[in-house]
Amino acid sequence: MKKTEIDTLIDSYFKWLKENTSSKIINDTWSEITTPYLDRHNDCLQIYAKKEGDKIILSDDGYIIDDLKTCGCYLDSPRRKEILNTTLRGFGVLLDDNQLIVKTLAENFPQKKHDLIQAMLAVNDLFYLSKPQVQNLFFDDVVAWFDKNDIRYVQKVKFSGKTGFDNMFDFSIPKSRKYSERLVQTITNPSKENSMNLVFKWIDTKDERPAESVLFAMLNDSEKAIASQVNEAFSNYGINVVPWSEKEKFVEKLAS
Structure with missing residues (x-):
């Protein structure tokens, strides 16, 4: 943009x-x-x-x-x-x-x-x-998956946005020779409201990060499918959607 x-x-x-x-x-x-x-x-x-x-x-x-x-x-x-x-x-x-x-x-x-x-x-x-069926926190599941796939990360990072407000993201993956800085946000309940909160946070932060930085939204779809309006909102603002059920497709982009 x-x-x-x-x-x-x-x-x-x-x-x-x-x-x-x-x-x-x-x-x-x-x-x-x-x-x-x-x-x-x-x-x-x-x-x-x-x-x-x-x-x-x-x-x-x-x-x-x-x-x-x-x-x-x-x-x-x-x-x-x-x-x-x-x-x-x-x-x-x-x-x-x-x-x-x-x-x-x-x-x-x-x-x-x-x-x-x-x-x-x-x-x-x-x-x-x-909910009884939630045995582990989604965040913990993501950490375990990162560790299993040797994905380097820093947890709970804050960046100052263009507005001057601090915005927190769950993970930051440093730049490598192949890929730019990657931020990752987990969303346990990928509702319209939660997706728009992340969109606003990314809009505020994006210009204050290196030019090629990208954001991945890691969404918990273990209990219900991700609504099309959620996918559309993220797509419109250049946010990469990672459904938990399809996470293995993104190992290379996050680990390299």
């Missing part, structure tokens, strides 16, 4: 974000911010903000963890606690009595708001661990 096309896409993304974000004061302390990002129920994520000295406290008011529990997904086993804590640390988010919280100065508010929303989406996706 040309630079002008990327700039236009980023501008349209910002316009969409602004037009679909609203706020209201709910009491003398807290304000409610409604975002256009959707959880798995297709409800808009809401966060809450209050001033505390020279800092701003941002919280999900316990919504994400409480919703997981209501739906039968408990994160109280040692392994699931480890997954939750690792996820939150990656975004710099704290867990306080089931609330996801960040504290920030006013000048860092945009980045920290972005981090909290991304953490809420990531933890929300842990719901799919509650």
